[in-house]
Amino acid sequence: MTPTLLELLEAKPGQYVSGETISKELGVSRTAVWKQIRKLEEAGYRFEASRRLGYRLVGKPDRLTADTLLGQLRTQRFGRRVYLYDELGSTQDAAQKLAEEGAEEGTLVIAERQLNGKARMGRSWISPFGKGIWMSMVLRPPLPVHSAPQITLLIAVALCRSLRRNTGLPIGIKWPNDLLVNGKK
Structure with a gap:
């Protein structure tokens, strides 16, 4: 099985891995390696690059997990059921669908990134990874x-x-x- 770019770099913590080595291991061009590095940087990973040495991983994104979140909540109802996504069209759309399917009040939908966030007057936006908290909650107020x-x-x-x-x-x-x-x- 072919390793991923991240697996190659994580296997050599703190060390540089040449673009040529990565390219050969993954069976892709060096341009494709560079493009993948850029995509990973958009997702919150940090790299150092050297023309002579290659790339090394210097930081990973701080990721939210449902277990971490639930472990810190002191609520009885709100946020006790969490749906956490790396990427989602819209947390509002996902929460509405869950509500229509009978989700209990307080169900929380969180996305690390939204591709079609909902705003007033039918506007939408992209919510970038690692730049905010993108969430919607199911409420059933009387x-x-x-x-x-x-x-x-x-x-x-x-x-x-x-x-x-x-x-x-x-x-x-x-x-x-x-x-x-x-x-x-």
Whole structure:
């Protein structure tokens, strides 16, 4: 079985592996190796490259796991069921589908990256890997439908206050529900 680029570099921790060696091991061109390195960098991996020595892995992305998250929650209902994806079209679409299938209130959908995030007025966006928390939660509040949009605003305020208190960071809100630290989402 042919190893992956990551497996080759992880097998030599702290050491450089030449582009030629990688290219031969994987059976691809050196250009293809370079392109794969770029894709991995977009996913949060860090490399050092040297013309004479090749590539070496110097850092891996900090990955969220459902076990880590669940181990830190103290809630009875919200977030007790977590669906965690590396990549997803939209957490909102996935949460809506789960809700329609009967998912319990508090079910949480998290994606490391979204390719078709949902915004107001039918807009969409790409949520880059490792640059934020992209999530949606199934809620079943006993409210009239016309009051439901207020929940988004209330949650933004509650998260902002809680995170400020627990981190000391100067967190603010960009209407209606984006949290900002030093002007960045």
